Amino acid sequence: MNGPPPQAWLNALLVLVEALQRGLLSLWHGLGLSGDSHGQPAWPWARRVAGETLLIDLGLARQVGLSLCALAVAGLAVALALAWRRRRGALLAAGALALVAAPWPGASLLLVPAAPTSFHTSPARFSVDTIALGARVYAQHCAACHGTDGRGEGPLAAGLAVWPPTLASPLLARRADGELFWHVLAGMRDRLGQSSMPAFRDRLGDDEAWAVIDYMKVLSAGSDSAGNWPVPLPLPEMTVRCGDAAPVPLSAWRGGQRVRLVAVDSASALPLDDPRFLTVLLTPDGRPPARVPRFRAGCTAASAHAWQVLATISGQAPARLAGTQLLADRAGWLRARGTPGRPWSDADLVCVSGPEAGTQRTPAPVADGLTALLLRIDAEPVRFVKGGFIH
Ligand code: HEC
Structure with a gap:
């Protein structure tokens, strides 16, 4: 039997379990039964469901999935029984049977210690x-x-x-x-x-x-020199200035398009504009280049920290950053890092996982490596789930 790959249903299960716990937290907080901690609703219980265990224990994950299905069936049976009097007995019996037959997982495996801030989301915008x-x-x-x-x-x-x-x-x-x-x-x-x-x-x-x-x-x-990041990174937020227009946040300006960040110093030739992505220049001091020739990219990161942050992300000394490029996909994940003087290839991918990790595909029949890379990035979107899948 060819079922769906475990990642697909496991990913969905992790997202569902997380959403159910968040829903419960909102309900509790909404009813005034739990207070706040560090400015957000506090998780009122000492334990939570261990998504991290489900990820490595497929048997347990299956039990949780089936038990949730049983709960859903029982809930549906009760709802139908309330609406439809004639079959009430049979419906309630079916609901009870689902609950009895469900392979309830043991609490000691399923639950781990939680903190009041376990379900907090970071208010920092990764800028x-x-x-x-x-x-x-x-x-x-x-x-x-x-x-x-x-x-x-x-x-x-x-x-x-x-x-x-x-x-x-x-x-x-x-x-x-x-x-x-x-x-x-x-x-x-x-x-x-x-x-x-x-x-x-x-x-x-x-x-x-x-x-x-x-x-x-x-x-x-x-920290990773081989190029496969252990943690996927979103494109950091920064202010972008294009010509004489007022500076705007990068997230608002890109509007779902791919972005290429290019580090340039006074000695670098400016990259050509490219319709496949928006190009943002990074300069050591956050100032735009003195002169931008025609057809060259002219939008510059106006945040003074952008250079240093890009250097840390690339694992480069700031003094050697010029020429380095980073590509972000349409969903806003950083996906590839270009090295000065080397043509783009699959080896530049920084966010891959599973059996595909590190694979060098036979080049697609397109002339340039960048097009092949962009096609692969589009075809393999990041499926990151916090606490679950990494890429
Ligand atoms: C005195 C040494 C020391 C200092 C200073 C220190 N850490 Fe740690 N940190 C540790 C040790 C040891 C562990 C592993 C603890 C364990 O697993 O029981 C750890 C674990 C962590 C972890 C992993 C937490 C987890 O959930 O497993 C994070 C994140 C962390 N430290 C962040 C920080 C940050 C941020 C700072 C500075 C504000 C900091 N640490 C300062 C020693 C230190």
């Missing part, structure tokens, strides 16, 4: 300015243990009972943002109850904690 704030917080408070490159090998790391995790791993994509936020502010304990990660609630404001989480994601991309 170059918040990422730059996060970089300052990270250098001051976190690098000593987590390492300037995020690989967990800072000068203090060797003296700790628990080694800090490396960001060159899917950790930040698998964990809910709200739980990362909680761990940064409240700290963490090891199995023996000893403090393993210090608490920062007295030293960092909420906005700084959210910003440093965004920065760690950026750092995780730069």
Whole structure:
């Protein structure tokens, strides 16, 4: 039997389980049964469903899926029984049978400890300015243990009972943002109850904690030299200036189109405009180039931090960034990184996963590598689910 690939239904199940929990939280909060924590509705229970376990335990995921179906059948049976009196007995019996026959999963496997902020969403908009704030917080408070490159090998790391995790791993994509936020502010304990990660609630404001989480994601991309990012990154938000027009946010200006970011310095030739994507120039100081010849791209990132942030994402020293390009797909995910002086190819993809990861396809019968790359990016959209699928 050829069922759908496990990713498809598992992805849908993870999204459904997340939505059900969020729905429950809104209902509870709406009824006034739970309060707020750090400016958003607080998760009132000590446990939540472990999406991360469902991802690796297909048997458990199947049990959860079937049990949810049974609940839906029972709910439908009750609704029909209320509306349709003649078959009431049979309908209620069918509903009860579905509930009895469902393979209910054990709570100990299904539930894991939760924090009041488990379901919080980051108010930081992944903008170059918040990422730059996060970089300052990270250098001051976190690098000593987590390492300037995020690989967990800072000068203090060797003296700790628990080694800090490396960001060159899917950790930040698998964990809910709200739980990362909680761990940064409240700290963490090891199995023996000893403090393993210090608490920062007295030293960092909420906005700084959210910003440093965004920065760690950026750092995780730069930590990977082979080109397959452990955490997919959206195109960072920045202000863009085109000619004499007033500066606009990139997200508003791009309107769902592909974007190419190109780092240029005073020695670089400006790239040609290309109808396949919008081109945004990044300059070291955020100022537009002095003269833009005809047919050359002239829109510039006006945010002074954009250069530094792009350098971290690309894993490059800022002084060597000129010529580097990043491509974002129509959904706003960064997908490929171009190296100066090398033609585009599949090897430039930074966000691939599953059996396709790292595969170099035989080149499609098109003349240039960039077209082939764009076709592949369009054909393989990112299916990222926080806490679930990575790409
Ligand atoms: C004294 C060393 C130390 C410092 C300073 C430190 N950390 Fe950690 N951090 C750790 C250790 C050790 C762990 C692993 C804890 C564990 O798994 O029990 C950790 C874990 C983490 C995790 C993983 C959380 C998870 O859900 O698994 C994040 C995120 C993190 N730290 C962020 C930060 C940030 C942000 C800062 C700075 C504001 C920081 N850390 C400062 C030692 C440190």
